[in-house]
Each structure stands twice: as structure tokens, then as C-alpha cells.
Amino acid sequence: QQQVKQSPQSLIVQKGGISIINCAYENTAFDYFPWYQQFPGKGPALLIAIRPDVSEKKEGRFTISFNKSAKQFSLHIMDSQPGDSATYFCAAKAGATNKLIFGTGTLLAVQP
Amino acid sequence: GAVVSQHPSWVICKSGTSVKIECRSLDFQATTMFWYRQFPKQSLMLMATSNEGSKATYEQGVEKDKFLINHASLTLSTLTVTSAHPEDSSFYICSARRDGYEQYFGPGTRLTVT
Numbered sequence: 498q499q500q501v502k503q504s505p506q507s508l509i510v511q512k513g514g515i516s517i518i519n520c521a522y523e524n525t526a527f528d529y530f531p532w533y534q535q536f537p538g539k540g541p542a543l544l545i546a547i548r549p550d551v552s553e554k555k556e557g558r559f560t561i562s563f564n565k566s567a568k569q570f571s572l573h574i575m576d577s578q579p580g581d582s583a584t585y586f587c588a589a590k591a592g593a594t595n596k597l598i599f600g601t602g603t604l605l606a607v608q609p
Numbered sequence: 610g611a612v613v614s615q616h617p618s619w620v621i622c623k624s625g626t627s628v629k630i631e632c633r634s635l636d637f638q639a640t641t642m643f644w645y646r647q648f649p650k651q652s653l654m655l656m657a658t659s660n661e662g663s664k665a666t667y668e669q670g671v672e673k674d675k676f677l678i679n680h681a682s683l684t685l686s687t688l689t690v691t692s693a694h695p696e697d698s699s700f701y702i703c704s705a706r707r708d709g710y711e712q713y714f715g716p717g718t719r720l721t722v723t
Contacts, residue, residue, distance in 0.1 A: 540714035
């Protein structure tokens with residue numbers, strides 16, 4: 498119940514295309530859903546986050562879509578660029594705890 | 610965003626020795642710090658959570674006598690890998706958070722034990 502399932506494991510997108518990464522969870526106590534971007538040899542960087550009281554949040558080319566009833570959330574990267582090539586992790590946290598539960602990661606490659 | 614630093618960024622040590630990794634929150638006071646471990650092409654695994662001035666809480670399966678964590682101040686936490694062995698070779702990442710705010714990650718430390 499503590500898991501966050503992430504798919505796909507890897508993704509290849511053409512420059513200018515839309516990258517979509519999906520995550521699903523079971524624990525209904527989760528109330529904070531961030532996405533992190535990690536480049537090789539670096540720590541994860543917070544990209545965008547959402548709370549379950551909204552269904553969508555957009556920041557620049559990055560959008561989180563959240564479906565509370567389905568217990569799913571996804572990251573959309575519009576107009577994908579080669580510089581977006583990285584590993585993306587979704588995560589979830591329940592308000593009562595300090596712990597972030599990470600998904601398994603998606604390796605995104607944006608081809609020029 | 611807030612800045613979290615780690616030192617060193619990479620370290621090589623001989624089997625049986627100990628190595629200390631520092632994590633600092635540079636522009637905020639972190640009430641909670643976290644230590645993660647990441648193997649190649651894998652996700653982050655939480656090792657322990659620490660609050661300033663109190664003992665760290667270790668995740669199940671993490672040896673607290675091997676991975677010593679000290680959170681001496683609101684801006685500094687250290688992870689000491691004692692009697693390191695090659696299987697301890699990994700990417701260690703710290704994270705810091707203050708109550709009610711986001712969690713920020715350090716750049717990571719690559720540990721290689723020979």
C-alpha cells in the first residue's frame with residue numbers, strides 16, 4: 498500500500514513532442530505528489546508538485562494531471578527538448594509522515 | 610529554491626575504513642534531514658530520517674551501527690559509513706526540509722570502496 502507505481506520505465510520522444518509519465522498509488526492518505534528530475538551523477542531536483550484538491554497544475558512546459566478517484570497522477574512535458582533528457586521520479590507523501598515514497602523512475606530521452 | 614550541499618562529491622576509500630559525508634542546508638534551517646542511497650538505474654531508498662538534536666530513525670534493514678547519522682545543528686547532518694566494504698559503494702544523497710516547506714536534495718556523494 499506504500500508503493501508508488503511508475504511507468505514507463507523508459508521513454509523516447511522526438512524533439513517538440515509530448516512526454517507523458519504515469520504514476521499510480523494505493524494509499525489514500527497520500528496528500529502531496531511531487532515530481533523530481535535527476536540528471537546523471539546529480540541529486541534529484543523538484544520539478545513540480547500537486548495536492549489532491551486540484552486536478553491539474555501547470556508550470557511552464559510541465560503539467561501534472563491528478564485523478565483522485567483513480568488514484569493516478571501523471572507528468573506531461575510539452576514541447577520536449579533534448580535538455581529534458583533525464584530520469585524522472587514521481588513521489589507521494591502522507592501529511593502525517595515525513596517520508597517521501599518514490600516511484601521507480603522513468604528514463605526519458607528526447608531525440609533531436 | 611533552497612540550497613543543500615554535500616561534501617565530498619565523490620570519495621574512494623579502502624575496505625575496512627570509515628568515511629564521513631557532510632550535508633548542509635545553506636540558506637535555511639532544516640528541522641528534518643534525510644539520507645538516501647541510490648544504486649545505478651534504481652530509485653532512491655530512504656536510509657534514515659533525523660531531526661536536529663535527536664537520534665536518527667532508521668528504515669527497516671538499514672544497519673544503524675554501520676551508517677552513523679549525526680544531526681548536530683539545524684544546518685548540518687553527517688553520515689559516517691563505518692568499516693566500509695565494496696557492497697557499500699553507492700550514491701548517497703541527503704535531503705533537508707523545514708516544517709511546512711518543500712524537501713530539497715543535495716547533489717549526492719559517490720562512494721567507491723576498493
